[in-house]
Each structure stands twice: as C-alpha cells, then as structure tokens.
Amino acid sequence: MIFSTELIAQRKSVPGLTALVVDDNPRIRGMFAAAFLSNGFKICVEAENGKEGIEAASRIKPDVITLDYSMPVMGGLEAAPVLRQLFPRTPIILFTLNGGSLFMLNASKAGVNLVLPKNVPLPTLLYVAHELIGD
Numbered sequence: 001m002i003f004s005t006e007l008i009a010q011r012k013s014v015p016g017l018t019a020l021v022v023d024d025n026p027r028i029r030g031m032f033a034a035a036f037l038s039n040g041f042k043i044c045v046e047a048e049n050g051k052e053g054i055e056a057a058s059r060i061k062p063d064v065i066t067l068d069y070s071m072p073v074m075g076g077l078e079a080a081p082v083l084r085q086l087f088p089r090t091p092i093i094l095f096t097l098n099g100g101s102l103f104m105l106n107a108s109k110a111g112v113n114l115v116l117p118k119n120v121p122l123p124t125l126l127y128v129a130h131e132l133i134g135d
Helices: 005-009 026-037 050-060 076-086 101-109 122-133
Strands: 017-022 041-047 064-068 092-096 114-117
Touching (some): 017 050, 026 041, 041 050, 050 064, 050 076, 064 122, 076 092, 076 101, 092 122, 101 114
Parallel strands (some): 017 041, 064 092
C-alpha cells in the first residue's frame, strides 16, 4: 500500500487535528511528527514510551495515536488497551518490525486498529491516518 504525495496532499481537509506519536527513537518520532504537521494536523505531541503516551493522550485528546511495539517502560501492546479505554473511537496505529497473524490478533484484542511495518512510507502513514479518522 503506497500512495503518492499528491494524493496525500488532497487529504488536508480537516483543520485542527491532533496526533500523538509514541516511539522511543527520537529520529522516528521527529519524522512522524513533521509528517503529521505538514499534512493538516495542527498539533503533534511526542512521547518516548507507552506510559508517557498515556499521560500525553489524557492531556491532548488526540485524533490519532501511533505506537511503537517495542519500547522501554511500557510497550505499544501494553499501552494500547489503556488508550482504547480512554479513547474508544480514536484510531490507534501500531508499528512493528515483526508481524504475523497471531501478532495481528493480539494487537486487535489490545484495541489497535491497524498494524504497520516500521518502514512504511510516510505518505502511506498519512493516508491511513486520515482514512481511520474518517477525514
């Protein structure tokens, strides 16, 4: 699933969206945040683990949440059920280097809407985020 930058640019239709990017790698957080902010999102808050992500989400009430699977303190699969309980309709996207059907099932049970590979092109992430938000 790869989308052109032109297609993604057409998705900038809902102003004022808020994203939460939770990843222990500051470079990845920065790339995702910059992508969201350049594509119709007004605010993008970053957190370096699931615990910080839950605290940030409680403050900002995000329209979309991205979680890394493997993080110190609290990983994405641990944080997802808490976030799902706090925000029943907010899309949660989980990033991982590994996958498989059992992993997908566990992620779904944890409240994750979609699992993407960590190396997904940024236009794909943006397209999927807008689709899940319903924008």
